[in-house]
Protein backbone atom coordinates (compact mmCIF):
# COMPACT_ATOMS: atom_id res chain seq x y z
CA UNK A 316 0.00 0.00 0.00
CA UNK A 317 1.05 3.56 -0.62
CA UNK A 318 2.06 5.23 2.63
CA UNK A 319 1.82 8.77 1.32
CA UNK A 320 -0.33 10.39 -1.35
CA UNK A 321 1.06 13.71 -2.56
CA UNK A 322 -1.52 15.78 -4.43
CA UNK A 323 0.24 17.92 -7.03
CA UNK A 324 3.44 17.30 -8.98
CA UNK A 325 4.74 20.87 -8.84
CA UNK A 326 7.78 22.23 -7.02
CA UNK A 327 6.45 21.51 -3.52
CA UNK A 328 4.94 18.14 -4.47
CA UNK A 329 8.11 16.75 -6.02
CA UNK A 330 10.27 18.00 -3.12
CA UNK A 331 7.89 16.42 -0.60
CA UNK A 332 7.73 13.14 -2.51
CA UNK A 333 11.50 12.84 -2.95
CA UNK A 334 12.24 13.68 0.69
CA UNK A 335 9.70 11.14 1.96
CA UNK A 336 10.78 8.42 -0.51
CA UNK A 337 14.44 8.84 0.46
CA UNK A 338 13.40 7.89 4.00
CA UNK A 339 11.87 4.65 2.71
CA UNK A 340 8.22 5.69 2.52
CA UNK A 341 6.09 4.44 -0.39
CA UNK A 342 4.95 7.60 -2.16
CA UNK A 343 2.51 8.23 -4.99
CA UNK A 344 2.16 11.65 -6.58
CA UNK A 345 -1.21 12.45 -8.13
CA UNK A 346 -0.88 15.02 -10.91
CA UNK A 347 -3.75 15.59 -13.35
CA UNK A 348 -1.38 17.21 -15.88
CA UNK A 349 0.42 14.71 -18.08
CA UNK A 350 3.66 16.51 -17.23
CA UNK A 351 5.27 17.18 -13.85
CA UNK A 352 6.14 20.75 -12.85
CA UNK A 353 4.13 22.55 -15.51
CA UNK A 354 4.38 25.86 -13.63
CA UNK A 355 7.96 25.23 -12.53
CA UNK A 356 8.92 24.95 -16.20
CA UNK A 357 7.76 28.52 -16.95
CA UNK A 358 9.32 30.15 -13.89
CA UNK A 359 11.85 32.94 -14.30
CA UNK A 360 10.80 33.37 -17.95
CA UNK A 361 11.81 29.77 -18.58
CA UNK A 362 15.12 30.16 -16.68
CA UNK A 363 13.81 29.29 -13.17
CA UNK A 364 15.01 31.52 -10.37
CA UNK A 365 15.50 28.51 -8.08
CA UNK A 366 16.22 30.36 -4.84
CA UNK A 367 17.83 33.46 -3.39
CA UNK A 368 21.39 33.21 -2.16
CA UNK A 369 20.98 34.75 1.29
CA UNK A 370 20.96 33.78 4.95
CA UNK A 371 17.63 32.71 6.49
CA UNK A 372 17.26 35.84 8.65
CA UNK A 373 17.75 37.99 5.56
CA UNK A 374 15.38 35.76 3.56
CA UNK A 375 12.59 36.20 6.10
CA UNK A 376 12.58 39.97 5.48
CA UNK A 377 11.34 39.24 1.95
CA UNK A 378 8.46 37.06 3.11
CA UNK A 379 5.23 39.06 3.21
CA UNK A 380 3.05 36.53 5.01
CA UNK A 381 3.88 34.82 7.34
CA UNK A 382 7.63 34.93 8.14
CA UNK A 383 7.26 33.63 11.70
CA UNK A 384 5.52 30.49 10.51
CA UNK A 385 8.18 29.81 7.86
CA UNK A 386 11.15 30.25 10.19
CA UNK A 387 11.52 26.67 11.41
CA UNK A 388 11.16 25.06 7.96
CA UNK A 389 13.50 27.63 6.39
CA UNK A 390 16.26 27.06 8.95
CA UNK A 391 15.92 23.29 8.44
CA UNK A 392 16.23 23.66 4.66
CA UNK A 393 17.70 27.09 3.85
CA UNK A 394 18.74 28.46 0.43
CA UNK A 395 22.24 26.99 0.91
CA UNK A 396 20.68 23.52 1.30
CA UNK A 397 18.57 24.06 -1.82
CA UNK A 398 21.68 24.99 -3.79
CA UNK A 399 23.49 21.87 -2.61
CA UNK A 400 20.42 19.76 -3.31
CA UNK A 401 20.15 20.85 -6.95
CA UNK A 402 23.88 20.65 -7.59
CA UNK A 403 23.75 17.06 -6.30
CA UNK A 404 20.87 16.34 -8.67
CA UNK A 405 23.18 17.41 -11.50
CA UNK A 406 21.92 20.97 -12.00
CA UNK A 407 24.86 23.39 -11.68
CA UNK A 408 23.75 26.82 -10.47
CA UNK A 409 24.91 30.42 -10.79
CA UNK A 410 24.07 33.55 -8.83
CA UNK A 411 23.00 36.76 -10.51
CA UNK A 412 22.09 40.31 -9.41
CA UNK A 413 20.22 40.50 -6.11
CA UNK A 414 21.24 36.98 -5.09
CA UNK A 415 18.97 35.39 -7.70
CA UNK A 416 20.07 31.80 -8.31
CA UNK A 417 19.52 30.18 -11.74
CA UNK A 418 20.65 26.97 -13.41
CA UNK A 419 23.83 27.54 -15.41
CA UNK A 420 21.92 26.16 -18.41
CA UNK A 421 19.23 28.89 -17.99
CA UNK A 422 16.69 26.11 -18.40
CA UNK A 423 13.76 25.64 -16.01
CA UNK A 424 13.15 22.29 -17.71
CA UNK A 425 16.50 21.09 -16.35
CA UNK A 426 15.31 21.81 -12.79
CA UNK A 427 11.94 20.09 -13.27
CA UNK A 428 13.46 17.12 -15.15
CA UNK A 429 16.13 16.60 -12.48
CA UNK A 430 13.51 16.56 -9.72
CA UNK A 431 11.25 14.19 -11.60
CA UNK A 432 14.16 11.88 -12.48
CA UNK A 433 15.36 11.77 -8.86
CA UNK A 434 11.81 10.99 -7.69
CA UNK A 435 11.45 8.10 -10.15
CA UNK A 436 14.90 6.73 -9.29
CA UNK A 437 13.91 6.75 -5.61
CA UNK A 438 10.75 4.78 -6.31
CA UNK A 439 8.15 7.57 -6.30
CA UNK A 440 5.15 6.64 -8.43
CA UNK A 441 3.32 9.20 -10.51
CA UNK A 442 -0.29 8.89 -11.56
CA UNK A 443 -2.33 11.12 -13.84
CA UNK A 444 -5.16 11.52 -11.35
CA UNK A 445 -7.03 14.35 -9.63
CA UNK A 446 -7.57 14.17 -5.88
CA UNK A 447 -11.26 14.82 -5.18
CA UNK A 448 -11.73 13.95 -1.50
CA UNK A 449 -9.72 13.03 1.58
CA UNK A 450 -11.10 10.15 3.67
CA UNK A 451 -10.70 10.34 7.44
CA UNK A 452 -11.73 8.28 10.44
CA UNK A 453 -11.60 9.62 14.01
CA UNK A 454 -9.63 12.68 12.93
CA UNK A 455 -7.01 10.65 11.05
CA UNK A 456 -6.39 10.27 7.30
CA UNK A 457 -7.31 6.81 5.94
CA UNK A 458 -7.23 7.37 2.20
CA UNK A 459 -8.33 9.50 -0.72
CA UNK A 460 -10.87 9.50 -3.53
CA UNK A 461 -9.70 10.52 -6.98
CA UNK A 462 -11.32 10.85 -10.39
CA UNK A 463 -10.21 7.24 -10.96
CA UNK A 464 -11.28 5.60 -7.70
CA UNK A 465 -10.34 5.06 -4.04
CA UNK A 466 -6.78 4.83 -2.68
CA UNK A 467 -6.01 3.93 0.93
CA UNK A 468 -3.01 5.71 2.52
CA UNK A 469 -1.65 6.85 5.90
CA UNK A 470 -0.82 10.43 4.97
CA UNK A 471 -1.89 13.01 2.40
CA UNK A 472 0.17 16.04 1.47
CA UNK A 473 -1.74 18.81 -0.30
CA UNK A 474 0.65 20.53 -2.71
CA UNK A 475 -1.99 21.79 -5.11
CA UNK A 476 -0.71 25.38 -5.31
CA UNK A 477 -2.80 28.55 -5.48
CA UNK A 478 -5.14 29.85 -8.19
CA UNK A 479 -2.71 31.82 -10.34
CA UNK A 480 -1.96 30.79 -13.91
CA UNK A 481 -4.75 28.17 -13.81
CA UNK A 482 -3.59 26.84 -17.19
CA UNK A 483 -0.70 25.20 -15.32
CA UNK A 484 -3.16 23.18 -13.21
CA UNK A 485 -3.28 25.41 -10.13
CA UNK A 486 -7.04 25.74 -9.94
CA UNK A 487 -7.55 26.01 -6.18
CA UNK A 488 -8.78 22.43 -5.62
CA UNK A 489 -6.70 22.18 -2.45
CA UNK A 490 -8.56 25.03 -0.76
CA UNK A 491 -11.89 23.16 -1.02
CA UNK A 492 -10.26 19.87 0.07
CA UNK A 493 -8.76 21.54 3.16
CA UNK A 494 -11.93 23.46 3.92
CA UNK A 495 -13.96 20.25 3.82
CA UNK A 496 -11.82 19.00 6.72
CA UNK A 497 -12.40 22.15 8.78
CA UNK A 498 -9.42 24.27 7.72
CA UNK A 499 -9.88 28.02 7.41
CA UNK A 500 -8.86 29.51 4.07
CA UNK A 501 -7.52 33.05 4.11
CA UNK A 502 -9.23 34.52 1.01
CA UNK A 503 -6.91 34.12 -1.98
CA UNK A 504 -5.75 37.36 -3.58
CA UNK A 505 -3.19 38.35 -6.19
CA UNK A 506 0.40 38.94 -5.16
CA UNK A 507 3.26 39.79 -7.51
CA UNK A 508 0.71 41.03 -10.00
CA UNK A 509 0.74 43.65 -12.77
CA UNK A 510 -1.10 46.89 -11.95
CA UNK A 511 -3.70 48.78 -13.95
CA UNK A 512 -3.00 52.49 -14.23
CA UNK A 513 -4.24 55.74 -15.76
CA UNK A 514 -4.82 55.63 -19.53
CA UNK A 515 -1.69 57.47 -20.71
CA UNK A 516 0.41 54.49 -19.54
CA UNK A 517 -1.26 52.49 -22.33
CA UNK A 518 0.22 54.95 -24.84
CA UNK A 519 3.66 53.70 -23.79
CA UNK A 520 2.72 50.02 -24.23
CA UNK A 521 5.80 47.88 -24.85
CA UNK A 522 8.23 50.40 -23.35
CA UNK A 523 10.64 48.60 -21.04
CA UNK A 524 12.75 50.72 -18.68
CA UNK A 525 15.89 48.98 -17.47
CA UNK A 526 17.39 51.29 -14.91
CA UNK A 527 14.77 53.30 -13.04
CA UNK A 528 13.85 53.71 -9.39
CA UNK A 529 10.25 52.84 -8.56
CA UNK A 530 8.63 54.08 -5.33
CA UNK A 531 5.24 53.06 -3.97
CA UNK A 532 3.40 55.46 -1.65
CA UNK A 533 0.19 55.31 0.30
CA UNK A 534 -0.56 58.95 1.01
CA UNK A 535 2.82 60.33 2.08
CA UNK A 536 4.09 57.02 3.40
CA UNK A 537 6.82 55.37 1.37
CA UNK A 538 6.16 51.60 1.29
CA UNK A 539 8.63 50.35 -1.30
CA UNK A 540 11.56 51.74 -3.29
CA UNK A 541 13.93 49.85 -5.54
CA UNK A 542 16.04 50.26 -8.65
CA UNK A 543 15.61 47.93 -11.61
CA UNK A 544 13.32 47.11 -14.53
CA UNK A 545 9.71 47.83 -15.32
CA UNK A 546 7.41 47.71 -18.30
CA UNK A 547 4.41 49.67 -19.64
CA UNK A 548 1.53 47.57 -20.96
CA UNK A 549 -1.84 48.24 -22.60
CA UNK A 550 -3.51 48.22 -19.15
CA UNK A 551 -0.82 49.92 -17.05
CA UNK A 552 2.48 48.69 -15.64
CA UNK A 553 4.31 45.40 -15.08
CA UNK A 554 7.85 44.00 -14.82
CA UNK A 555 9.94 42.99 -11.79
CA UNK A 556 9.77 46.29 -9.86
CA UNK A 557 6.00 46.59 -10.29
CA UNK A 558 5.38 42.96 -9.30
CA UNK A 559 7.43 43.44 -6.13
CA UNK A 560 5.67 46.73 -5.31
CA UNK A 561 2.26 45.04 -5.74
CA UNK A 562 2.87 42.86 -2.68
CA UNK A 563 2.63 46.00 -0.52
CA UNK A 564 -0.87 46.84 -1.77
CA UNK A 565 -3.97 45.73 0.10
CA UNK A 566 -7.46 47.15 0.06
CA UNK A 567 -8.29 49.99 -2.32
CA UNK A 568 -5.53 50.29 -4.93
CA UNK A 569 -6.53 53.88 -5.69
CA UNK A 570 -5.15 54.95 -2.33
CA UNK A 571 -1.65 54.10 -3.59
CA UNK A 572 0.53 55.75 -6.21
CA UNK A 573 3.78 54.92 -7.96
CA UNK A 574 6.55 57.36 -8.70
CA UNK A 575 9.31 56.74 -11.20
CA UNK A 576 12.74 58.29 -11.10
CA UNK A 577 13.56 58.07 -14.80
CA UNK A 578 17.14 59.31 -14.29
CA UNK A 579 18.36 57.82 -10.99
CA UNK A 580 21.99 58.39 -11.98
CA UNK A 581 21.52 62.16 -12.00
CA UNK A 582 20.82 64.38 -8.99
CA UNK A 583 18.14 67.05 -9.62
CA UNK A 584 20.95 69.61 -10.05
CA UNK A 585 22.84 67.43 -12.55
CA UNK A 586 19.61 66.71 -14.43
CA UNK A 587 18.92 70.45 -14.70
CA UNK A 588 22.45 70.99 -16.06
CA UNK A 589 21.79 68.19 -18.57
CA UNK A 590 18.49 69.77 -19.67
CA UNK A 591 20.22 73.13 -20.10
CA UNK A 592 22.91 71.48 -22.20
CA UNK A 593 20.40 69.58 -24.36
CA UNK A 594 18.33 72.75 -24.82
CA UNK A 595 21.50 74.63 -25.73
CA UNK A 596 22.29 72.08 -28.44
CA UNK A 597 18.73 72.35 -29.82
CA UNK A 598 18.37 76.08 -29.45
CA UNK A 599 16.27 76.71 -32.57
CA UNK A 600 14.24 73.50 -32.42
CA UNK A 601 10.74 72.96 -31.08
CA UNK A 602 10.53 71.69 -27.50
CA UNK A 603 8.95 68.46 -28.82
CA UNK A 604 12.22 67.65 -30.63
CA UNK A 605 14.59 68.47 -27.78
CA UNK A 606 14.29 65.40 -25.55
CA UNK A 607 15.41 62.63 -27.93
CA UNK A 608 18.81 62.19 -26.31
CA UNK A 609 17.41 62.15 -22.76
CA UNK A 610 14.30 59.97 -22.86
CA UNK A 611 13.05 56.89 -24.76
CA UNK A 612 10.86 57.80 -27.76
CA UNK A 613 7.63 56.30 -26.35
CA UNK A 614 7.94 58.33 -23.17
CA UNK A 615 8.42 61.72 -24.80
CA UNK A 616 4.81 62.51 -25.90
CA UNK A 617 3.50 61.64 -22.42
CA UNK A 618 6.18 63.68 -20.63
CA UNK A 619 5.45 66.62 -22.94
CA UNK A 620 1.70 66.52 -22.25
CA UNK A 621 2.27 66.20 -18.52
CA UNK A 622 4.87 68.99 -18.47
CA UNK A 623 2.24 71.45 -19.68
CA UNK A 624 4.85 73.03 -22.01
CA UNK A 625 3.63 73.79 -25.54
CA UNK A 626 5.39 71.15 -27.73
CA UNK A 627 5.75 73.67 -30.57
CA UNK A 628 7.44 76.38 -28.51
CA UNK A 629 11.14 76.94 -29.33
CA UNK A 630 13.40 75.56 -26.60
CA UNK A 631 14.99 78.96 -26.03
CA UNK A 632 11.51 80.19 -24.97
CA UNK A 633 11.06 77.52 -22.28
CA UNK A 634 11.12 79.38 -18.96
CA UNK A 635 13.28 78.39 -15.99
CA UNK A 636 10.15 77.54 -14.05
CA UNK A 637 8.92 75.26 -16.85
CA UNK A 638 12.33 73.60 -17.07
CA UNK A 639 12.43 72.93 -13.33
CA UNK A 640 8.91 71.47 -13.53
CA UNK A 641 10.10 69.20 -16.32
CA UNK A 642 13.10 68.17 -14.21
CA UNK A 643 10.84 67.31 -11.28
CA UNK A 644 8.55 65.33 -13.58
CA UNK A 645 11.49 63.24 -14.79
CA UNK A 646 12.73 62.62 -11.24
CA UNK A 647 9.24 61.93 -9.83
CA UNK A 648 7.08 60.70 -12.71
CA UNK A 649 3.74 59.87 -11.02
CA UNK A 650 1.58 56.90 -12.00
CA UNK A 651 -1.98 56.89 -10.70
CA UNK A 652 -3.18 53.35 -10.04
CA UNK A 653 -6.67 52.10 -10.84
CA UNK A 654 -6.63 48.37 -10.03
CA UNK A 655 -4.69 45.13 -9.71
CA UNK A 656 -4.87 42.58 -12.50
CA UNK A 657 -6.87 39.46 -11.52
CA UNK A 658 -5.37 36.71 -9.36
CA UNK A 659 -5.22 34.41 -12.41
CA UNK A 660 -2.54 36.74 -13.83
CA UNK A 661 -0.59 36.96 -10.58
CA UNK A 662 2.78 35.24 -10.28
CA UNK A 663 1.77 34.11 -6.82
CA UNK A 664 -1.50 33.69 -4.91
CA UNK A 665 -1.45 35.27 -1.46
CA UNK A 666 -3.84 33.81 1.11
CA UNK A 667 -4.62 30.10 1.32
CA UNK A 668 -4.60 27.58 4.16
CA UNK A 669 -4.44 29.50 7.44
CA UNK A 670 -1.02 28.71 8.87
CA UNK A 671 -2.18 29.05 12.47
CA UNK A 672 -3.84 25.65 11.94
CA UNK A 673 -0.63 24.00 10.67
CA UNK A 674 2.44 22.83 12.66
CA UNK A 675 5.35 25.02 11.50
CA UNK A 676 8.01 22.34 12.01
CA UNK A 677 6.22 19.47 10.25
CA UNK A 678 3.56 21.13 8.04
CA UNK A 679 1.03 18.72 9.55
CA UNK A 680 -2.53 19.91 10.10
CA UNK A 681 -3.40 20.67 13.71
CA UNK A 682 -6.93 19.47 12.95
CA UNK A 683 -6.46 16.19 11.08
CA UNK A 684 -3.71 13.70 11.82
CA UNK A 685 -1.85 12.58 8.69
CA UNK A 686 -2.81 15.63 6.63
CA UNK A 687 0.08 17.87 5.53
CA UNK A 688 0.50 20.96 3.35
CA UNK A 689 3.40 22.36 1.34
CA UNK A 690 4.00 25.18 -1.14
CA UNK A 691 1.76 27.91 -2.40
CA UNK A 692 -1.45 26.38 -1.00
CA UNK A 693 -0.31 27.77 2.36
CA UNK A 694 -0.91 31.39 3.33
CA UNK A 695 2.77 32.16 2.66
CA UNK A 696 4.13 34.43 0.00
CA UNK A 697 7.18 36.51 -0.73
CA UNK A 698 8.54 39.04 -3.18
CA UNK A 699 10.31 38.18 -6.44
CA UNK A 700 13.88 36.87 -6.45
CA UNK A 701 13.56 33.10 -5.95
CA UNK A 702 11.85 33.38 -2.56
CA UNK A 703 8.59 31.69 -3.54
CA UNK A 704 10.23 28.58 -4.91
CA UNK A 705 12.39 28.39 -1.80
CA UNK A 706 9.16 28.43 0.24
CA UNK A 707 8.05 25.40 -1.82
CA UNK A 708 11.42 23.62 -1.24
CA UNK A 709 11.52 24.34 2.51
CA UNK A 710 7.90 23.45 3.27
CA UNK A 711 8.06 20.39 0.98
CA UNK A 712 11.20 19.22 2.76
CA UNK A 713 9.58 19.79 6.18
CA UNK A 714 6.53 17.71 5.23
CA UNK A 715 8.56 14.97 3.53
CA UNK A 716 10.88 14.46 6.47
CA UNK A 717 8.09 14.56 9.09
CA UNK A 718 5.62 11.93 7.91
CA UNK A 719 6.24 9.06 10.32
CA UNK A 720 7.44 5.67 9.12
CA UNK A 721 4.87 2.97 9.91
CA UNK A 722 6.83 1.66 12.90
CA UNK A 723 7.04 5.19 14.37
CA UNK A 724 3.26 5.60 14.52
Ligand SMILES: Cc1cc2nc3c(=O)[nH]c(=O)nc-3n(C[C@H](O)[C@H](O)[C@H](O)COP(=O)(O)OP(=O)(O)OC[C@H]3O[C@@H](n4cnc5c(N)ncnc54)[C@H](O)[C@@H]3O)c2cc1C
Nearest residue numbers: 323325326327358359364446475476484690691701703704
Ligand atom coordinates in the same frame (compact mmCIF):
# COMPACT_ATOMS: atom_id res chain seq x y z
C1 LIG B 1 5.04 32.92 -14.71
C2 LIG B 1 5.58 32.56 -13.33
C3 LIG B 1 6.92 32.71 -13.08
C4 LIG B 1 7.43 32.42 -11.80
N1 LIG B 1 8.76 32.52 -11.61
C5 LIG B 1 9.28 32.24 -10.38
C6 LIG B 1 10.68 32.26 -10.17
O1 LIG B 1 11.48 32.43 -11.10
N2 LIG B 1 11.13 32.04 -8.90
C7 LIG B 1 10.29 31.78 -7.85
O2 LIG B 1 10.75 31.62 -6.72
N3 LIG B 1 8.94 31.67 -8.05
C8 LIG B 1 8.44 31.88 -9.28
N4 LIG B 1 7.09 31.75 -9.49
C9 LIG B 1 6.24 31.27 -8.37
C10 LIG B 1 6.38 29.74 -8.25
O3 LIG B 1 6.28 29.17 -9.54
C11 LIG B 1 5.31 29.13 -7.35
O4 LIG B 1 5.29 29.79 -6.11
C12 LIG B 1 5.57 27.63 -7.15
O5 LIG B 1 5.57 26.98 -8.41
C13 LIG B 1 4.53 26.99 -6.26
O6 LIG B 1 4.75 25.60 -6.25
P1 LIG B 1 3.63 24.59 -5.74
O7 LIG B 1 4.19 23.24 -5.95
O8 LIG B 1 3.15 24.97 -4.41
O9 LIG B 1 2.39 24.81 -6.74
P2 LIG B 1 2.26 24.56 -8.31
O10 LIG B 1 3.55 24.68 -8.99
O11 LIG B 1 1.15 25.46 -8.74
O12 LIG B 1 1.80 23.04 -8.43
C14 LIG B 1 0.54 22.61 -8.02
C15 LIG B 1 0.21 21.35 -8.78
O13 LIG B 1 -0.94 20.74 -8.19
C16 LIG B 1 -1.70 20.14 -9.22
N5 LIG B 1 -3.07 19.98 -8.73
C17 LIG B 1 -4.03 20.93 -8.60
N6 LIG B 1 -5.17 20.38 -8.14
C18 LIG B 1 -4.93 19.05 -7.95
C19 LIG B 1 -5.71 17.96 -7.49
N7 LIG B 1 -6.99 18.10 -7.13
N8 LIG B 1 -5.13 16.72 -7.43
C20 LIG B 1 -3.83 16.55 -7.78
N9 LIG B 1 -3.06 17.55 -8.23
C21 LIG B 1 -3.60 18.79 -8.33
C22 LIG B 1 -1.57 21.11 -10.37
O14 LIG B 1 -1.84 20.49 -11.61
C23 LIG B 1 -0.14 21.60 -10.25
O15 LIG B 1 0.74 20.89 -11.06
C24 LIG B 1 6.57 32.00 -10.75
C25 LIG B 1 5.21 31.84 -11.03
C26 LIG B 1 4.72 32.12 -12.30
C27 LIG B 1 3.24 31.93 -12.57
